[in-house]
Amino acid sequence: MTAPLTPPPPPHEQSPHSAHHGWQAVFAPPGAGPAPHGATPAFKTDGPGTKTEVLEAAVITVCVALAGVVLGLLWAWLAPRVPLVGDLVDKNWVVYLKDTEGEQAIGVDGTFTLLALAFGAVSALVVFLARRRGGVPLVVALALGGLLGSVLAWRVGVWLGPTQNVIAHARAVGKGVTFSAPLKLGAKGALLAWPLAALVVHLGLTGLFGPRDPDPYATSYGGPPAA
Numbered sequence: 001m002t003a004p005l006t007p008p009p010p011p012h013e014q015s016p017h018s019a020h021h022g023w024q025a026v027f028a029p030p031g032a033g034p035a036p037h038g039a040t041p042a043f044k045t046d047g048p049g050t051k052t053e054v055l056e057a058a059v060i061t062v063c064v065a066l067a068g069v070v071l072g073l074l075w076a077w078l079a080p081r082v083p084l085v086g087d088l089v090d091k092n093w094v095v096y097l098k099d100t101e102g103e104q105a106i107g108v109d110g111t112f113t114l115l116a117l118a119f120g121a122v123s124a125l126v127v128f129l130a131r132r133r134g135g136v137p138l139v140v141a142l143a144l145g146g147l148l149g150s151v152l153a154w155r156v157g158v159w160l161g162p163t164q165n166v167i168a169h170a171r172a173v174g175k176g177v178t179f180s181a182p183l184k185l186g187a188k189g190a191l192l193a194w195p196l197a198a199l200v201v202h203l204g205l206t207g208l209f210g211p212r213d214p215d216p217y218a219t220s221y222g223g224p225p226a227a
Helices: 016-026 050-066 068-078 104-130 136-160 166-173 188-209
Strands: 083-089 092-097 178-180
Touching (some): 050 068, 050 104, 050 136, 083 166, 092 166
Antiparallel strands (some): 083 178
16 A cells, blocks of 8 residues: 655745755855845856056056146246246346236246146046946046156146346346246145046036935846736
8 A cells, every 4th residue: 555645845935944045046146056046146246357557557657647748838828927027136146036916926826727627527537438437446546647747747837937047137138137937836635636636527527417326225136027
């Protein structure tokens, strides 16, 4: 006499043990094997790898820093000149400001600051259009490249401007003849204008037009989609 066969449970009835294994498969790390039929991974990896991001950040840093040469050229061309005049006192040359109440020195710093702000905004826009993703390496590259570009622009502008040897310049032009003072960046805080503008503009562009991260709670964890 044979024992009666017990019918298998319906497909929709699963033991807690099997359900537990199903959840483990859904949240299993990459390489742990395929998920069960009908299950969708809760989290996905996206974007380039760390090595690629670091390489891109290095390229961006170099390109942004080299743009400082253009900023230095514009600063040397557009900055107002500070007029000086030389005089011979007891066979010694003395140099004076021709206009003691002039604001040309402030205009030199202001010109550098405005140009640096413009370069920061443009560099952030170009980087965002070339690579619409954010990330820490990209932000660091913009900040570091902007700072290096500002320092390079400062040194290039000083080098292209009038000579630093004002006594020799006064001797060359003669007594009582007006000549231009060398370019000088009095407010060293202007060197931060480029990186700050780049960070603010890039953050705004990323927040407004950058890709959005998928909502992990909107992902189906298994079973057929709801009708």
